[in-house]
Every structure is written in structure tokens, then in C-alpha cells.
Amino acid sequence: MFRPLYDWTLRLAHHRHAIRSMAAVSFAESSIFPIPPDVMLVPMILARREQAYWIATVCTIASVAGGMLGYAIGYFLYDSVGLWLINLYGAHDAIGEFRAWYDHYGAWVILIKGLTPIPFKIVTIASGFFAYNFPLFVILATITRGARFFLIAWLLKRYGERMQGFIEKRLNLIGTIFTVLLVGGFLLIALL
Structure with a gap:
């Protein structure tokens, strides 16, 4: 079930606009888009392990910039x-x-929620709505998103071949777990 999507994202990872596309998804996910950038980040790093930290850097910067938009939405347009x-x-x-x-x-809300499957856009919009200290918000968002994306980059750079083999053997299981975590994050927000 997930094989065509996985193969497509691996092919996309080699495209000359792949990093820009991932940055756009990362930006949008922090403010309006429901799909986390991990769906592009992981295949891109697997396809370009030598650029793992650059990809994580771009993903982090775009996510924080998108978080600033989410903050602005909460602050000005709630x-x-x-x-x-x-x-x-x-x-x-x-x-x-x-x-x-x-x-x-x-601060712990931003730090912890930025690492979890709970949609980060909820945190960014709520931070703006509650007029959380903006410079501190940017610092905390950078820490939490950077930690998440750089951990993924480090794991995939270091254990990429083995992890890619593991992922490919268990693609349906991993895809199902990812989907459950994504939906679970939305459900958790709805039930709180």
C-alpha cells in the first residue's frame, strides 16, 4: 500500500527542486498544512546521505519560519x-x-510538543493567540524542531543503509504506524 508513495518520494528526492519542495512542506506544516515534513525528510536523507545535515538545516529553518507565520495567525488573525x-x-x-x-x-509546552506527533501548527497558533514571548518562542521552536530534524538526519546518515533496508522490508508496518501517530496526534488534540 505504501510502496508507490515511498518509491515516488525517493525519486522526488533526486529532483533538483527537492530541497525547496521539502522546505515548502516544512514551512506549511508549521502553520496550515496537515502532513509533517518527515514524509519528505526521511526519503531525501536516505537518497542524499552526504547532505543529511544540510537537509535538516533547511527543514528546521523552514519549519521555524512557518511557525512564525502560525504565531502571526494566532496573534493577529485568531x-x-x-x-x-x-x-x-x-x-x-x-x-x-x-x-x-x-x-x-x-517553554516546556513548545519544546515537548515540537517533538511529538501533535501537529506543531496547533502550538504555533496557540503561542500567538496567548501572546507568548515572541523571541523566546522563536528560540524554543528552533531548539525543538532542530532537535527533531537533526536527530533524524544523524540516525539516517549513520545507519542509513541498515535503516533503509529495515524501512523497505517493513514499509507497510512503518507506514501504518506513521499514519496512526499522525491521526492519533490530531485525535489527542481533539480529545484534550
Whole structure:
């Protein structure tokens, strides 16, 4: 089931615009798009292991820039665009819970949520809506997104061949787990 998508992304990883495409997905995922950049990041690093850290750098910068847009949506446009996006992802009820988390844990919310399958756009929009300290938000988003993408890059650069073999042998299982985590992240937000 996942083989055609996997093969397509591996072919796309060799395209001359692949890194720009991944940057666009990473940017959009932090503010409006539902699919995480990992779906492009992993095949790109597997296809270009020598550029693993460059790919992670581009992905991190684009994700943080997209997070800034998400913050702006929450800060300036929450009643229109922000609320629409929050409702689209079923997270309207979670905003109150996020508020309590922000009041008690502040930076930890951004750091931990940036590493989890919970959609990062919810964190960025909520950070803007709650007028979280913007420079601190940018620093924390850079740390958490960088940690996530550079960990993936390091693992794939170091263990790439073995991991690629592992992934290819268990592609349906890994694809199913990824889908469950993605949907689970949205459900978790909706249930909070």
C-alpha cells in the first residue's frame, strides 16, 4: 500500500527542486498544512546521505519560519484564520487546555510538543493567540524542531543503509504506524 508513495518520494528526492519542495512542506506544516515534513525528510536523507545535515538545516529553518507565520495567525488573525484552522483540526476545545499548560509550563509546552506527533501548527497558533514571548518562542521552536530534524538526519546518515533496508522490508508496518501517530496526534488534540 505504501510502496508507490515511498518509491515516488525517493525519486522526488533526486529532483533538483527537492530541497525547496521539502522546505515548502516544512514551512506549511508549521502553520496550515496537515502532513509533517518527515514524509519528505526521511526519503531525501536516505537518497542524499552526504547532505543529511544540510537537509535538516533547511527543514528546521523552514519549519521555524512557518511557525512564525502560525504565531502571526494566532496573534493577529485568531478570530478568522486561526479559529478556522483550529476547528479544521478539531482542536477548538484543546485551546483552553493549552492555555492552562502555557500558564503553568510555558517553554516546556513548545519544546515537548515540537517533538511529538501533535501537529506543531496547533502550538504555533496557540503561542500567538496567548501572546507568548515572541523571541523566546522563536528560540524554543528552533531548539525543538532542530532537535527533531537533526536527530533524524544523524540516525539516517549513520545507519542509513541498515535503516533503509529495515524501512523497505517493513514499509507497510512503518507506514501504518506513521499514519496512526499522525491521526492519533490530531485525535489527542481533539480529545484534550
